[in-house]
Amino acid sequence: MSDLSADEAELCFPQLLNTSCKKHTRPNSKTMLSYMGLSSVSLLTAFLNLLVIISISHFRQLHTPTNLLLLSLAVADFLVGLFVMPMRIFLTEPCWFLGDLVCVLFFFLLSVSIVNMVLISIDRYVAICDPLRYPTKITQKRVQIFVLLCWIYSVFYSFMLLYDNLKQPGRYNSCYGQCVVNSNGAVDIVLFFILPITAIIILYMRVFVVAVSQARAMRSHIAKSELKAARTLGVLVAVFLMCYCPYYCFFLSGYYLIMDYLTNTIIMFLVYFNSCLNPMIYAFFYPWFRKSVKLIVTLEILQPNSCEANVL
Template structure:
């Protein structure tokens, strides 16, 4: 045990660890952070560079990847160093901005998931009018609204933390976040119950529609008007809905334990050991999404290879065909 700032009488205590423990923890958190940034950066570059991927659905996925990359680039390193050193060495400005950025990207990710669910529902239930109902401009508008509302909501929720310095620390070298139980209840409803209810209802509808379409497809022959192209379209849309459904399930599994904890306590502090563990469990979700895309989207595997081989710097590379026959 020593002080975070040895020459400061108001300094917090700093817990000392064995040297090998420092090395292991730094390597672990660095690896997770770097993997999260690189994997999401591959998604961002893929969708931004290749023209074939400029669709409303992929634009929403791009927005999610940006939020996940911010978690790996900003949230994970600061949180990891604080956890290892047990002191806050980044000053008051970062102490204020850190939880704000965290809550904004988390809320934005959830908003994107809701809009993705709506997008998939329209694509599966009304494919003939999908291109008219869902456009790039509408998707861009939805993304803008999501990030704006997330920012406003986060500032309101963290009002005391932002504007009242005495709530952030009791000694020099501490940065704690204390959320009142009232805001915990509000956040559970806004960030978990309401969005999850919308997503679950939509995916139940998607499942029913997809199941009905399978029956219709199986009841017709190749010579009907539906033809091979119609079958391919339906298969592609169902596969996309299934992939994004997996994304939603993983998201809920990562986030629900944290919200269950918040309801079991009168207030949540960022210094709680259990709360710290569950927060890091949530952060790992930002690293899982690109892995889900890699396992289910052939275009992501192809685009990732092209990016890593620096093929994107070749002339007209943005017009390359990323889709295979099995899609």
Template sequence: LNMQTVEEAELCFPQLLNSSCKRTLQHPYVYLTIHLALSFISVLTVFLNLLVIISICCFKKLHNPTNIFLLSLAISDCIVGFLISFQIAQIDDCWYLGDIICVLYVILDYVITTSSIGTMVLISVDRYVAICYPLYYPTKVTAERARICVSLFWMCSILYNCVLFRDNLQHPGRYNSCSGECLVFLDYFGGVFDLLSSFICPVTVIIILYARVFVVVVSQARSMKSHVAAVSIQGSVTITAKKSEIKAAITLGIVVVVFLVCTCPYFCVSLISEDDAVSASSVPFLLFYLNSTFNPLIYALFYPWFRKSLKLIFTLKAIKQIVTFNILHPGSSKANIL
């Protein structure tokens, strides 16, 4: 009787002795640590991205093309924060929500992460045009075009992933080896195409564009220093130029390195894996989620307007405006936040 009780405790569904998956039994302290860590990441991700969303939505002066891309990125990353709760629910490697919810969860996860990567590409294109072709930027890159690009990319992302996982949608749970498992399957050609379109191509575009931006920024900083030397102006101007060059190098380096560190493990595992099955509880998924936590720090905290809007939020001025409906008045949303 004791042996039978122990065996049942190791199953996801004890009532299904012959078909249930086995739970991953962990020490209570390990279980608690993982649970607290994932909960912290989830709350932090949602909180940071909500700050970006509130800041951009509340002030019309922030409705420029770059911030529209940042808003799209923050929305996708905020949803990722909520998706982490599914990881918390299956710490013991058991899926209790059914096969249909499993497929929908994985597809939503792919849609969100694809949209996040795509938005990063749009941001890199935006910065490339702004820095390399500043005279064309105001006319070629407008807020309306930015909204259209974001909307089209989200719709294409949903359609693309539904087609990619169409077999899993038609036959949910078909590839599960036991009850309590959440597994989806991509055929060889689908996996290769997804790898190219979701990782290799976007990463290539981002690296090339940011490398070009970096070269132009450094060149402009050196030209400024040469100009300073020519007109014999001493002191603060030279220091400012030097700081600008260093800041540009550090910022662009952080953007590329953090993105690659957070995304490479998942796609590398998918590339070298002997089978094409993708587990919804794998460690690379968790690291991939962390990129959504870092994005608001990398893309938003470097902007002065974000720090200024944070002061309004944390001093409850923005909340007071919302509660009293002052934010709906024509003048309130036009406050000078820049």
């Protein structure tokens, strides 16, 4: 009788007996490390990106096409901090108890940030390489449409990539208590890493060369401002590459399939950490963000007509 109880205690769902997964044990130190790290970054990511969302949404001076793209990126990063990271914490558990459908939906949001990065690169490219026509080419209305298309495309593509999993959730699980999602890794790497990263790098190289030449030739305040914007984009792109490249490089090498638990968690942690670093970059490079945060934290945004405050 005691042996039976011991066997049942090792199952994720004891009532399912032979169809339930067995609980795999891990060292407590590794478990606590992943819990503390992911929980802290999750809360910080959601909080910092919420500050960006409130800042750009509330203050009228910040209602520009470029900031609308930053707002879209902040919303995507906020959702990563609010939903994806906590789901990853649950995924570190020996058993998955949130259901097969939630297991699939967990993979939906990451692609949105990548597409937003491409839009931001295009915006800076037009602003610096074709400044005279920028106001007519990049309007608030057009940016709103492109942001909407960005989200629709990302959700639709994720839906198509995970169609088999959504059609029959849990079909790739070998037992109850697993969260296994199967997708076309080659297509994912090409469409959501190689092509976007190539486009971002090409656009940024062109932007930086033009911005530097303009700053040297014109020596004006506007040219220097554009160069600073190019540098900010460069930092944003560099951080993005540092966070995403390890995951895709390991995936392409095939080593991803045999990585141990802690290495796997660290690689995924880097991908999620990008969503936390973006608002930190804004805080360091954008004075308007620091001024906005001060008004938000001191609750001055609750004052009448605070949306008209000067934050530039």
